[in-house]
Amino acid sequence: MKSIVDVTNLKVEEMIGMNFECQCGKNHIVEINSVKIGRNIIEQLPEFLDEFKNRKILIVQDIHTYAVAGKMTEEILKNDFSLKKYVFPQEHLLPDVYALGRVLIELEDDTELILGIGSGVINDICRYVAYRAHVPYAIVCTAPSMDGYASVVSPLITDGFKESHKAIYPYGIYADIEIMKNAPMYLLCSGLGDVLGKYTALADWSIANLLTGEYYCKTIADMVQAAVDKCVSAAPRIPERNDEVVKNITEALVLSGITIGMAGCSRPASGSEHHIAHGWEIMFHTRSSEEKWVHGNFVGVGTVVMAMLFEELKDIDIDSVMAKKSFRYYDMNKWRQNIESVFVKVAGNVINYKKDAMELNPDKRLENAEKIAANWKEILHIGQVMVPSSDNVKKILKDGGCVWHPEELGIDKNLFIKTFIAAKDIRTRYGVVHLIDDLGLTVEFANLIADKLYKSNIVLG
Numbered sequence: 001m002k003s004i005v006d007v008t009n010l011k012v013e014e015m016i017g018m019n020f021e022c023q024c025g026k027n028h029i030v031e032i033n034s035v036k037i038g039r040n041i042i043e044q045l046p047e048f049l050d051e052f053k054n055r056k057i058l059i060v061q062d063i064h065t066y067a068v069a070g071k072m073t074e075e076i077l078k079n080d081f082s083l084k085k086y087v088f089p090q091e092h093l094l095p096d097v098y099a100l101g102r103v104l105i106e107l108e109d110d111t112e113l114i115l116g117i118g119s120g121v122i123n124d125i126c127r128y129v130a131y132r133a134h135v136p137y138a139i140v141c142t143a144p145s146m147d148g149y150a151s152v153v154s155p156l157i158t159d160g161f162k163e164s165h166k167a168i169y170p171y172g173i174y175a176d177i178e179i180m181k182n183a184p185m186y187l188l189c190s191g192l193g194d195v196l197g198k199y200t201a202l203a204d205w206s207i208a209n210l211l212t213g214e215y216y217c218k219t220i221a222d223m224v225q226a227a228v229d230k231c232v233s234a235a236p237r238i239p240e241r242n243d244e245v246v247k248n249i250t251e252a253l254v255l256s257g258i259t260i261g262m263a264g265c266s267r268p269a270s271g272s273e274h275h276i277a278h279g280w281e282i283m284f285h286t287r288s289s290e291e292k293w294v295h296g297n298f299v300g301v302g303t304v305v306m307a308m309l310f311e312e313l314k315d316i317d318i319d320s321v322m323a324k325k326s327f328r329y330y331d332m333n334k335w336r337q338n339i340e341s342v343f344v345k346v347a348g349n350v351i352n353y354k355k356d357a358m359e360l361n362p363d364k365r366l367e368n369a370e371k372i373a374a375n376w377k378e379i380l381h382i383g384q385v386m387v388p389s390s391d392n393v394k395k396i397l398k399d400g401g402c403v404w405h406p407e408e409l410g411i412d413k414n415l416f417i418k419t420f421i422a423a424k425d426i427r428t429r430y431g432v433v434h435l436i437d438d439l440g441l442t443v444e445f446a447n448l449i450a451d452k453l454y455k456s457n458i459v460l461g
C-alpha cells in the first residue's frame with residue numbers, strides 16, 4: 001500500500017474507494033461505490049444502479065422531494081427496475097422513531113436497495129434503516145443543505161433528544177446540480193453554515209488533541225480546510241444560484257461527510273458551533289414542531305458565536321484566573337437549573353447524558369486548569385490561525401443572503417445566555433466551550449458575548 005503524499009486537493013469523486021496508510025497511523029478507507037455531482041446526473045441513474053437491474057428498489061421521499069426529483073427518478077428507472085415507493089405526507093418530517101418505523105414497514109423481504117430522495121432528514125432515515133436491515137442505500141440529493149450525505153452516522157430524535165447513531169456509508173450519492181440549485185434558499189444557506197462550522201470544529205479538534213492527547217489527523221484537517229476555503233470564496237454568489245457555487249458547496253459537504261468516516265469520529269466536521277446549534281435544535285423541537293430553520297442555519301449562527309468566543313480568549317488574563325482559582329468548585333444546582341429552563345421536557349435526558357462526565361473534584365479541576373494554563377500560548381495560536389474573525393464569518397453569511405444572528409432564529413438575549421451556557425452540556429467532545437468551563441468562565445463569557453451580539457443599536461441583515 002503506498003502512502004499518498006497530497007490528498008488535500010483531490011476531487012471528491014477521486015476519493016471514492018480510496019484506501020491509504022496515513023501519517024496519523026490510521027488506514028483511511030472510503031467505502032462508497034460512487035459519488036456523482038454535476039448536471040443531468042438523474043438521467044444516468046440506470047447506469048449507476050446497474051447492478052440492481054430487475055431487482056426491487058424502495059424509493060423513500062417526502063411530498064416536496066417527490067415533486068422536485070422523485071417523480072422524475074421513477075420515470076427514468078421504471079422500465080429496468082422493480083420499484084416500490086413511499087412518500088412521507090408530512091410538511092415537516094422529523095428523523096424520529098415514527099419515520100424509521102414507517103420505512104421499515106414499507107421494506108419488503110426482496111428489497112435490494114433503498115433509494116432516498118431528499119436531503120438531511122430523508123438521508124438520515126434511509127441510512128439508519130438500511131444499516132439495521134442490512135440493505136444498501138443510495139441517495140438522490142435534493143439540496144446542498146448539510147454534510148450528512150457521505151457520513152456514517154445518523155442523528156435521530158429519540159425521546160426529544162437528538163443523538164448520532166452508528167450507521168453505514170451510502171452505496172452511492174447522486175447530486176444533480178440542476179435540482180440542487182433550485183432548492184429553497186434557506187437550504188442552500190444551511191449548506192454554507194454547515195461548511196463554515198468546520199473552521200471552529202477543526203480548531204476544537206486541535207485543542208482537544210493538545211490538551212487530552214485525543215487522536216488527530218493533520219491530513220484530514222487539511223483536506224477539510226481546503227474544501228471550506230474553496231466553498232467560502234464562492235459563497236457571495238449563492239443568491240444567484242450559480243452552478244459552480246452549488247457544486248462547490250455540495251463537494252465540500254460530501255467531502256466533510258467522507259472525512260467523518262475516514263477519522264472514525266465526527267471531529268473533522270463538528271465542534272462547539274455544532275454543540276450550541278444542536279442545543280437550539282433540541283430546544284425548538286421541544287417547543288414547537290413548526291420551526292423554520294434547519295441544521296446548517298443553526299450551525300452558521302453557532303459559528304459566528306464560537307468565532308467570537310475564540311476572539312475573546314486573547315483577553316483572558318490566564319495568570320489572574322489561575323491565582324483566583326474560582327474554577328475549583330462547581331455549582332451543580334445552577335448547572336441543573338439552567339438545563340431545566342432551556343430544555344424543559346427533555347432536560348432530564350440532557351442531565352443524564354452529561355452528569356457522569358462532570359468533573360467535580362476540586363483537585364482534578366485545578367489539574368485541568370493548570371494544563372490549560374501551561375498550553376495557553378499554543379491554544380491562542382490555534383484560535384488565531386484556524387478560526388477566521390467573527391466579522392469575517394458574519395460577512396460570509398450576510399453576503400450569501402443567510403441568517404447570522406441568533407435573534408433571526410428567534411432567540412432573544414436572555415435565551416441566548418442560557419443556551420450558550422448549555423452548549424457544553426450537549427456533547428462531551430472537548431472544545432472551546434469546555435475549555436472556558438474548565439476555567440470557570442462560562443457565565444462571564446455568555447454575558448460578554450450576549451452584550452456584544454445584542455447591542456441596542458444592532459442592525460440586522
Ligand SMILES: [Zn+2]
Nearest residue numbers: 022024217219
Ligand atoms: Zn490520517
Ligand SMILES: [Zn+2]
Nearest residue numbers: 146147194299
Ligand atoms: Zn452539521
